[in-house]
Amino acid sequence: MTTTAAVRYETVIGIEVHAQLLTLSKMFCACPVPSLDSPPNSHVCPVCLGMPGVLPVINKHAVELTIMTGLAVNCDIPPEAKFDRKNYHYPDLMKGYQISQYDLPLCKDGRLEIEVDGQTKRVGITRVHLEEDTAKSMHVAAPTGESYSLIDVNRSGLPLMEIVSEPDIRSAEEARAYLQKLRQVLRYIGASRANMDEGNMRCEPNVSIRPLGSEPFGQKVELKNINSFKHAYDAIKYEVARQTQVIESGGRVAQETRGWREDLGQSVSQRSKEYANDYRYFPEPDLPTLTISREWVEEIRTRMPELADAKERRFQDQYGLSAYDAAVLAETRARADFFEASVALGGNDNPARAKSAANWINGEFARLLNADNADIEDSKVTPELLSELLDLLDAGTISGKTAKDVFEQVYRAGISPKRAVQESGLIQITSADEVSFAVEKVIQEHAKPVEDYRRGKEEAIKFLVGQVMRETKGRARPDIVIQVLKEKLNGSP
Numbered sequence: 118m119t120t121t122a123a124v125r126y127e128t129v130i131g132i133e134v135h136a137q138l139l140t141l142s143k144m145f146c147a148c149p150v151p152s153l154d155s156p157p158n159s160h161v162c163p164v165c166l167g168m169p170g171v172l173p174v175i176n177k178h179a180v181e182l183t184i185m186t187g188l189a190v191n192c193d194i195p196p197e198a199k200f201d202r203k204n205y206h207y208p209d210l211m212k213g214y215q216i217s218q219y220d221l222p223l224c225k226d227g228r229l230e231i232e233v234d235g236q237t238k239r240v241g242i243t244r245v246h247l248e249e250d251t252a253k254s255m256h257v258a259a260p261t262g263e264s265y266s267l268i269d270v271n272r273s274g275l276p277l278m279e280i281v282s283e284p285d286i287r288s289a290e291e292a293r294a295y296l297q298k299l300r301q302v303l304r305y306i307g308a309s310r311a312n313m314d315e316g317n318m319r320c321e322p323n324v325s326i327r328p329l330g331s332e333p334f335g336q337k338v339e340l341k342n343i344n345s346f347k348h349a350y351d352a353i354k355y356e357v358a359r360q361t362q363v364i365e366s367g368g369r370v371a372q373e374t375r376g377w378r379e380d381l382g383q384s385v386s387q388r389s390k391e392y393a394n395d396y397r398y399f400p401e402p403d404l405p406t407l408t409i410s411r412e413w414v415e416e417i418r419t420r421m422p423e424l425a426d427a428k429e430r431r432f433q434d435q436y437g438l439s440a441y442d443a444a445v446l447a448e449t450r451a452r453a454d455f456f457e458a459s460v461a462l463g464g465n466d467n468p469a470r471a472k473s474a475a476n477w478i479n480g481e482f483a484r485l486l487n488a489d490n491a492d493i494e495d496s497k498v499t500p501e502l503l504s505e506l507l508d509l510l511d512a513g514t515i516s517g518k519t520a521k522d523v524f525e526q527v528y529r530a531g532i533s534p535k536r537a538v539q540e541s542g543l544i545q546i547t548s549a550d551e552v553s554f555a556v557e558k559v560i561q562e563h564a565k566p567v568e569d570y571r572r573g574k575e576e577a578i579k580f581l582v583g584q585v586m587r588e589t590k591g592r593a594r595p596d597i598v599i600q601v602l603k604e605k606l607n608g609s610p
């Protein structure tokens with residue numbers, strides 16, 4: 118394939134995302150939601166095992182989380198919603214059908230704004246609907262050569278939300294931005310853990326290409342088994358190149374489902390795509406049609422937290438933060454909350470405190486968290502501890518350099534910055550008398566730069582300041598060091 122071929126086509130992508138909802142119990146039964154380390158088949162009952170003669174009961178919280186998600190992505194919430202049976206046979210589908218939603222989903226016609234290369238772009242959301250997850254099968258190949266499959270029914274019947282985008286996405290970069298933004302929204306509203314590693318957020322990108330400038334879409338291929346943002350990105354890139362080559366060599370892209378094999382760096386054909394009529398959808402006879410009153414929708418709307426985009430704008434307006442700082446702080450709700458709590462502790466009418474809190478959270482703190490691959494909400498540092506450190510800095514009790522050391526101790530051990538400072542004798546030297554001693558010593562030991570300075574080479578003072586800082590182990594205040602040095606250097610030799 119040549120690079121000139123690639124530029125003659127436009128990529129078209131629509132993504133289906135599944136997210137497990139953060140409810141306490143399953144979608145249609147009272148089974149508690151298992152945790153990641155629950156033993157297999159420990160959270161099951163006749164309903165989620167698919168026994169005959171039992172009846173499903175709708176989990177109200179799951180419906181509310183889905184509606185809240187719809188509101189967060191600007192969907193309409195129609196006054197009526199319905200559950201339907203999607204029929205197919207697979208060992209992990211206990212009843213032989215999945216309760217899903219077909220023609221009357223809970224939410225439709227929304228949009229999500231993403232940002233790529235500094236440009237804002239709207240991606241349409243076709244629908245958000247509610248369904249149930251399947252059990253999980255595990256295929257085991259024993260060393261003896263025999264193979265067998267195991268099934269864990271814990272996952273069967275967990276509430277699952279499907280979010281379907283319009284084919285508005287035009288590149289792997291946009292797809293990644295869309296998935297990241299969606300994850301952020303789901304986490305902000307507490308609808309899902311939305312963790313692709315853990316499998317509670319899964320995505321299926323649909324990819325096609327068309328000649329640039331041509332209206333009709335090309336044949337799409339659905340990519341399955343994607344379990345990270347990186348895999349989604351890589352799989353789309355690969356698929357676009359593969360389809361380009363197929364078309365360039367005179368072939369036609371087949372309608373199929375392909376899986377991503379990270380180990381091979383390739384997408385591989387899984388099966389030809391099934392159509393809606395293969396599923397023989399029909400209304401779920403065991404469940405009533407849902408009437409969604411406007412009062413209910415509005416009540417759910419009042420429970421919705423401020424979302425990242427709004428926070429980002431408010432942080433700039435209210436605290437005078439840069440667009441960059443505001444965006445980084447608003448990235449997760451936990452980080453944004455940490456920031457605001459730290460600022461409030463320093464007195465909300467203190468704009469300098471907002472700036473310094475932002476600097477610490479996005480700088481030193483982020484660096485340490487990154488190195489440990491940890492999240493702010495799991496850190497030993499609390500807004501109280503950070504605020505105490507900032508108080509010490511503001512009062513001039515410690516220098517900026519000392520503050521970094523102290524912060525690291527707070528980060529590692531969760532100790533109080535005040536105590537750390539007292540115990541290590543790191544209190545900043547603020548009196549000129551104390552600095553004098555070190556300055557005298559440095560002047561005596563470095564005759565050459567002293568002479569350079571006295572001859573008019575002002576630059577030379579920098580070296581001398583550095584030496585004094587060394588001498589005082591970074592505890593002297595630089596402005597006082599400069600002041601004392603100048604006094605002594607400009608005085609009699």
Ligand code: ADP
Nearest residue numbers: 129130131132282283284323324325334335337
């Ligand atoms: P199907 O009935 O085959 O499942 P849908 O119309 O439900 O197809 O669409 C599934 C997903 O595929 C949606 O996210 C949609 O935006 C996307 N999609 C539809 N047509 C195309 C296309 N030609 N290229 C890329 N994505 C597409």
Ligand code: ZN
Nearest residue numbers: 146148162165
């Ligand atoms: Zn159950």
Ligand code: MG
Nearest residue numbers: 133281392393
């Ligand atoms: Mg579909």
